[in-house]
Amino acid sequence: MLFRQLYDNESSTYTYLLADEASREAVLIDPVFENARRDIALLDELGLTLSLVMETHAHADHITSAWLLKQQTGCRIASAKVIGAQHVDMPLVDGQRVEIGSIALKILATPGHTNGCISIVLGDDSMVFTGDALLIRGCGRSDFQEGSAETLYHSLTAVLFALPDACIVYPAHDYNGRLQSTIGEERQFNTRAGGGASERDFVEYMHAMKLPHPKKIDEAVPANLRSGCPEGGEFPLDSDWPGVRYTYAGIPEVDRDWLEDNLGEVTLLDVRQGDELDTECALRATLHIPLDELGDRLDEVPDTRPVVAFCRSGRRSALATKMLMDKGYSKVANLKGGLLVF
Ligand SMILES: N[C@@H](CCC(=O)N[C@@H](CS)C(=O)NCC(=O)O)C(=O)O
Ligand SMILES: [Fe+2]
Numbered sequence: 031m032l033f034r035q036l037y038d039n040e041s042s043t044y045t046y047l048l049a050d051e052a053s054r055e056a057v058l059i060d061p062v063f064e065n066a067r068r069d070i071a072l073l074d075e076l077g078l079t080l081s082l083v084m085e086t087h088a089h090a091d092h093i094t095s096a097w098l099l100k101q102q103t104g105c106r107i108a109s110a111k112v113i114g115a116q117h118v119d120m121p122l123v124d125g126q127r128v129e130i131g132s133i134a135l136k137i138l139a140t141p142g143h144t145n146g147c148i149s150i151v152l153g154d155d156s157m158v159f160t161g162d163a164l165l166i167r168g169c170g171r172s173d174f175q176e177g178s179a180e181t182l183y184h185s186l187t188a189v190l191f192a193l194p195d196a197c198i199v200y201p202a203h204d205y206n207g208r209l210q211s212t213i214g215e216e217r218q219f220n221t222r223a224g225g226g227a228s229e230r231d232f233v234e235y236m237h238a239m240k241l242p243h244p245k246k247i248d249e250a251v252p253a254n255l256r257s258g259c260p261e262g263g264e265f266p267l268d269s270d271w272p273g274v275r276y277t278y279a280g281i282p283e284v285d286r287d288w289l290e291d292n293l294g295e296v297t298l299l300d301v302r303q304g305d306e307l308d309t310e311c312a313l314r315a316t317l318h319i320p321l322d323e324l325g326d327r328l329d330e331v332p333d334t335r336p337v338v339a340f341c342r343s344g345r346r347s348a349l350a351t352k353m354l355m356d357k358g359y360s361k362v363a364n365l366k367g368g369l370l371v372f
Contacts, residue, residue, distance in 0.1 A: 031048060031049065031050065031051065031133055032047070032048070032049040032050075032051050032056075032076065032078075033046070033047065033048055033049075034046070034047040034072070035200065035209060035210075036065070036068075036069065036072075038062040038064070038065055038092065040062075040064065040092070041062065041091045041092035041203070041246075042203050042204060042205050043060060043062050043089075043091070043092055043202060043203055044060065044200065044201065044202060044203065044204070044209075045058060045059065045060050045061045045062060045065065045069065046058070046059040046060070046159055046200060047069070047072065047073075047078075048130070048133055049076070049078045049130075049131075049133075050130060050131025050132050050133050052131065052132060053131035053132070054077055054078050054079055054131075055078070055079055055081045055130050055131040055133075056073060056078040056079060056080050056081060056130070057080075057081060057082045057083070057084060057130045057133070057135075058080060058082075058083050058084070058099070059083075059084045059085075059086065059150060059159050060084075060085060060086055060089070060094070060159075060161070060202050061083060061094060061095040061096065061099060062092050062093070062094070062095060063092070063093040063094060063095045063098060063258055064092075064095075065095065066095040066098045066099060066102070067276050068276075068278060068280070069095070069099070070099070070102060070103070071275070071276050071277050071278040072278045073103075074275075075277070075278050079103070080099060080103040080105040081105055081106065081130050081131075082105055082106050082107075082108055082120070082128070082130055083095075083096040083099055083100070083105055083106070083107050083108070084108045084109070084122075084128075084135075084150060085107070085108070085109035085110075085113075085115070085254075085257075086147060086148055086149070086150065086159060086160070086161025086162070086163075086202055087109075087110070087113070087143065087144045087146050087147040087148070087161050087162060087202075088109075088113050088115065088144060088146060088175065088251060088254040088255060089162075089202075089250055089251075089254050090144075090174065090175060090243075090244045090246070090247045090250055090251055091203075091244035091245070091246055091247070091250060092246060092250055093246075093249070093250050093253045093254060093258050094253075094254050094257060094258040095258055096109075096117070096257040096258050097117050097256065097257040097258040097259040098258060098265075098266070100117065100257075101265055106119035106120055107119050107120070107257050108120035108121075108122050108128065109121070109122060109146070109148075109257070110122050110123075110139070110146040110147070110148050111123050112145060112146045113146035113255070114255075115254065115255050115256065115257050116255065116256045116257055116259065117256065117257040117259055118257060122137045122148055123137065123139070124137060124138060124139035124148075125137065125138075127153075133152070133153070134152070134153030135150050135151065135152060135153065136150070136151045136152075136153065137149075137150060137151075138150075138151060138158075138189055138190070139185075139189075140160065140161070140163035140164075140185035140186075140189055140190060141163075141178070141181050141182070141185055142163060142169075142170070142172055142177060142178055142179070142180075142181040142182020142183070142184070142185045142186075143161070143162040143163055143169070143170025143171065143172060143175075143177055143182060144162075144170075144175040144176060144177055145175070145176035145177070145178075145181075147161050147162065147163050147170070147185070148161065149161060149163055149164070149189070149190060151193065151197075155193055155194050155197050156196070156197060156198065157197065157198045157200060158190065158193055158197050158198070158199055158200065158213070159200050159201075159202075160190060160199055160200065160201050160202070161201070161202045162201070162202050162203060163182065163185050163186065163190065164186055164190050164199060164201060164216060164220070164223075165201045165202075165203060165204065166199065166201055166204050166206075166208045166210070166211045166216070167208075167211070167216070167219060167220055167221045167224075168220070168221055168222060169182060169186060169220070169222055169223060170182070171236070171239065171241055172236050173236075173239075173241070174243065174247070175251065179232060179233040179236035179237060180229060180233060182232075182236070183223060183229045183232045183233065184229075186220070186223040186232075187223055190213065190216075191213060191216070191217045191223075193213045194213060194214075195212060195213055195214025195217070196212060196213075196214065197212060197213040198210050198211070198212055199211040199212060199213060199215075199216060222235050222236065271336065271361050271363070273288045273292075274288075274363050277348075279348070281348045281351055281352060281364050282351065282355075282362065282363040282364065283344075283348075283351075283363050283364040283365070283366045284338060284363045284364075284365060284366065285365075285366045285367075285371070286365070286366070286367070286371045286372065289313075289338060289365060292336075295335065295336065296316075296335060296336045296337065296338045297316045297317060297331065297332055297335050297336070297337045297338070298313060298314070298315045298316045298317070298338055298340065299315065299316065299317045299318075299319065299331060299337055299338065299339045299340070299347075299350065300313070300315035300317070300318045300319075300340060300341070301318075301319060301320060301321040301324060301339055301340070301341050301346055301347050301350045302318075302320065302321075302341050302342060302346070303320045303322075304318075304320065306342065311369065312369060312372035313340060313369065313372070315340075317330065317331065319331070321341070321346045321347075321349060321350055324350055324353055325353060328353070328354070328357050331354065331359070333358075333359055335361075336361035336362065336363070337354060337359060337361065337362040337363075338362075338363050338364070338365055339351050339354070339362070339363075339364055339365065340364075340365035340368050340369065341368050341369070342368050342369050342370065343367070343368045343369075343370050344364055344365060344366055344367050344368035344370070345368075347364050347365060347368060348364045350364075351363060351364040
């Protein structure tokens with residue numbers, strides 16, 4: 031199985047990508063609205079088809095990209111039936127099994143942080159995605175969204191701690207840079223529910239915490255009950271420059287076909303060194319500025335038309351693209367693969 035742990039800096043959310051290496055089918059757990067472009071770029075670069083987005087709960091601190099990804103990829107959306115979110119194709123219940131290619135997942139109801147929290151366990155019990163039920167040395171708060179400390183104690187101690195010690199715990203958040211834990215470790219060391227804590231120990235701890243509400247709660251919960259669909263249902267424009275795609279590295283790029291269709295509309299910037307230029311080059315550049323001179327000569331690049339940068343392999347021109355973006359050019363893209371694709 032192909033596995034990636036992705037991070038959202040703003041909300042400290044982890045998004046997980048699981049994919050069947052043979053069928054190339056993928057599932058994303060808890061993707062974040064603002065990261066849709068990044069996540070689609072990774073799926074594309076790894077040659078994966080997104081089959082399913084799974085939500086561990088209706089998040090209070092960020093908006094999901096489930097709806098956005100469904101519009102862009104045709105994937106299905108799964109979340110707990112009890113939440114009743116719109117645009118959900120697969121309402122999940124306790125004990126349900128979900129298969130993505132050869133990847134088998136089991137749904138465990140783990141309410142308490144919210145009433146609709148689930149954990150997702152890999153078929154062989156080697157990994158569990160605990161959402162905000164079990165966090166590393168912590169757990170989700172239980173003071174809103176029909177949360178209950180008593181219910182959460184049961185989910186943690188009777189459901190999650192019943193998994194094998196070696197089962198790796200992947201939470202939906204960590205606010206201290208920790209990536210993963212194990213069930214055995216959390217049963218022993220979890221600050222709130224570990225080390226033999228009784229329900230009373232746990233409940234008193236939870237009730238004594240006075241946490242400010244998440245900054246985005248008023249916006250995030252209603253949006254997540256629509257699976258992240260904007261209120262008017264309109265599709266947010268990723269870019270006003272059709273045909274431009276972003277790489278996982280965050281660089282806008284166009285391919286050879288696009289360039290051939292739009293040659294007359296763009297400034298074509300060649301960033302190779304003078305000794306690489308030859309008469310047989312497949313592209314006639316509008317402008318030639320070697321990469322190592324570009325920083326001092328940015329003013330020579332007109333900002334009146336879109337710019338496409340190229341070089342031999344598309345590596346150096348990616349940096350040139352980044353330099354122009356940083357300088358404030360809004361329509362700039364790299365030629366994917368450079369001259370090697372001709
Ligand atoms: N400071 C964060 C709030 C973080 C927060 O409350 N997170 C929830 C998860 S949605 C939680 O359960 N946190 C547990 C904790 O902080 O112990 C924000 O404003 O978004
Ligand atoms: Fe949460």
